[in-house]
Amino acid sequence: MSAANSLQVNEAMAAVADSRQGTTYGYKLDTNRLGLWLFLVSDSFLFGGLYVTRWYLLGGHRPDLNQMLGLIVTSVLLVSSFFMNRAETSIAHGDRRGMLINTAITLLLGVAFLVGVVGVEWRTAPFGPADGAQGSVFYMLTGMHAFHVFSGVLFLLVILRNGARGLYSADKHWAVEACANYWHFVDVVWIFYYPALYLIGTVVK
Amino acid sequence: MDNKKSAALREGVLVFLVLAVLTAIEYVIGVSVGTTWLLLLAVVKAVLVATYYMHIRRVLSSEEGGH
Numbered sequence: 273m274s275a276a277n278s279l280q281v282n283e284a285m286a287a288v289a290d291s292r293q294g295t296t297y298g299y300k301l302d303t304n305r306l307g308l309w310l311f312l313v314s315d316s317f318l319f320g321g322l323y324v325t326r327w328y329l330l331g332g333h334r335p336d337l338n339q340m341l342g343l344i345v346t347s348v349l350l351v352s353s354f355f356m357n358r359a360e361t362s363i364a365h366g367d368r369r370g371m372l373i374n375t376a377i378t379l380l381l382g383v384a385f386l387v388g389v390v391g392v393e394w395r396t397a398p399f400g401p402a403d404g405a406q407g408s409v410f411y412m413l414t415g416m417h418a419f420h421v422f423s424g425v426l427f428l429l430v431i432l433r434n435g436a437r438g439l440y441s442a443d444k445h446w447a448v449e450a451c452a453n454y455w456h457f458v459d460v461v462w463i464f465y466y467p468a469l470y471l472i473g474t475v476v477k
Numbered sequence: 478m479d480n481k482k483s484a485a486l487r488e489g490v491l492v493f494l495v496l497a498v499l500t501a502i503e504y505v506i507g508v509s510v511g512t513t514w515l516l517l518l519a520v521v522k523a524v525l526v527a528t529y530y531m532h533i534r535r536v537l538s539s540e541e542g543g544h
Contacts, residue, residue, distance in 0.1 A: 305536045334511070343504050350500060354493040357530045361489060365482035456530045463522045467515040471507025 301446060308450055312457045315420075319461045322413050326468050329405040334473040336398055336406065342470035345388035346462065349421075352381035353459040360452040363435070366442035372435050375448075378455065379428040382421055390418050406476045413465055420458050427451045492529040496522055 355377040362370030393414070401411040431451045434440065440448055503518045527533045 309533075309536050339504070339508055343500075346500060347497075350493070350496055353526065353530060354489060357489040357492075358486060361482065361485045365479075365485070367482070453531050456526050460523045460526050460531075463526070464516075464519050467503060467507060467519055471503065472511050472513055472515055474511065 297444070304446055304450070308453055312453070315457070316461070319416070319464075322416060323464060323468065326409045326413060329409055330473065330476065332473045333406075333476045334471070335410040335469060336475045337393070337410070337470055338396065339470050341388065341393055341396075342466060345385055345393070346466045348381050348385045348388060349459055349462050352378045352385065353456055355381065356452050356455045360445075360448055363440050363445045363448050364442060368435060368438065368440065371440065371445075371448065372432065375428055375432050375435065379425060379432065382425045382428065382455075386418055386421055386425070389414050404476075410469060413469060417458070417461055417465060420461070424451075424455050424458050427454060488529060492525055496525060 355374045359371045359374035359378060362368075362374060394411070397410065399407045399410075401407045428451060431440075431448050434447065499518055499522050503515055506512065506518075507515055
């Protein structure tokens with residue numbers, strides 16, 4: 273085999289190897305996405321069960337809560353989703369600094385949400401967890417949701433640390449995408465919980 | 478690349494504004510009437526988040542990769 277032919281064979285083999293590597297990453301990405309969505313669907317059954325409990329126990333009544341505080345914490349979570357979207361968009365276009373800044377803002381807003389619900393609402397609510405159906409419903413629903421927000425904050429810390437170390441790029445940033453999807457999922461859950469807890473029905477006497 | 482990024486960021490802003498307006502409408506209706514019809518607004522908001530922020534179409538697409 274001549275040197276020219278040998279070079280051509282080597283180039284062809286390298287192209288095949290690159291192609292395989294690309295396919296492997298694309299395949300992994302697709303299965304990762306499917307796996308994450310399956311997890312989110314399974315998690316939504318948990319939240320759905322609690323949601324049904326709220327309607328079964330309280331029906332056309334709602335817990336005696338501060339509606340303005342509910343609007344504030346809802347707005348904080350909504351704004352956090354906006355910045356999470358910006359973080360993902362930034363890294364998808366190779367802007368690492370933008371990703372880090374927007375992730376940090378999302379993290380702070382997540383902590384602010386936790387402070388608003390657990391630190392303020394739980395303290396100021398005129399009933400405790402053992403005070404009848406409204407106590408059970410309110411503390412269980414917000415507690416389970418707050419637990420997910422807390423785990424989302426931990427996830428944000430992980431991608432913030434890894435992002436600062438330069439582990440993500442425009443081509444490979446699955447962890448950021450997963451974190452963003454998880455965060456938005458937590459927002460979607462609150463989109464349903466907020467009216468059910470703060471707005472719909474008359475206050476429980 | 479910059480144009481694509483700007484377009485993606487603009488889309489994020491637009492979706493956020495729609496969600497903010499829907500939340501404000503939801504609050505106003507909620508404090509005055511408190512009807513269960515508010516759940517319809519919640520469904521619209523959830524669909525917006527799932528479509529534009531969670532990119533649900535990516536998982537439904539058969540194309541490999543995406544980034």
